[in-house]
Amino acid sequence: MRAIPIAVTALVAALTLTACGDSGDDGGDNDTKATASAAATAACAIGQVALEAGPASEAPAAGDTGIVPFTITNSGDQCTLEGFPGVGLTAGDTSATVAGDEAAQPEKLTLAKDDTATFTITYVRGEAAGAESLDATTVKISLPGADTTKDFPWSYGPVAGKTGASEPDATVSPFQRAGD
Template sequence: MRTTPIAVPAALAALLLLTACAGAGGDEDGDGKRESTACSVDTVSVEVGPASVAPAAGDTGEVPVVLTNQSAACTLDGFPKAALVGISDSATLNAPPAEGAKAQKLTLAKGESASFTLTYERGTPRDGAFNAEKLRVELPGDTSSSVIRAFPWTYGPVASAGQGSHKISVGAYQQAGD
């Protein structure tokens, strides 16, 4: 049996070639979007507060942290890393994820923001409260040279939860703004 070659116009051939290549090259999901790198404290501005301060022992306070991307698109994947640092810098209290919180992956274009909230219960020295001087913020996946940002902690001591833990937790990242 003999076949007759089909003439394909040059424009159609070029379109087919471009379509075949569109799914290749760094797009794991095949959705045409480029994978962005992890957000870095070198390229993201960080603002802490204003807080809803716990006024007395036993009260709950919330400290919002807002991250705004100042560079190329980047990704926040996982939970924020937040820790309180004591007077000696050797005493550190890591904030675990809030009970029931689910981490989500957010991609921030230049100028876009995300936020997370630290929730704590104010304590007293008698209950084994942790006296913090600084809040340390790190971003998941950040491998830059200055991985940590520190901010003054002026919200009072964090109550003990017993067995070496304290009443503090960190929420998941949330898209901020419009």
């Protein structure tokens, strides 16, 4: 009868020892974890995401506010978006940078393949051909940490200037997770 408790004790001890990790560090597990961690923190690049504009809520008249939403869908490996997208408006040889919304608090988003995020450009419509307005024709979008841009036609009317055409009365929101 005494053999059963000893056998059970030996079995429990053997199972406990196999559950413990090797105290030697050959780097195998750590290399895998480091690679997974690096992939989780790699910044999203324009070339690995699909970027779509609209549908917009165009400002109907000078002085009105309009919004242009953008959707980003990750088509590559897991990546992150943090902060604000880079947004520039151009009209011929004139260009202006759209500032991030100072009231917003950006968060770091991790996007797995096929995950989506959004951001929005909010602008005040200006007078057509007005000295204080930018008759924008193109909006250039870049992601944080990269100079590569994706261009979209700007068909939402002139953008009012805060103090002139070079400082548009517009802001861009931080990245936000889309969907549920």
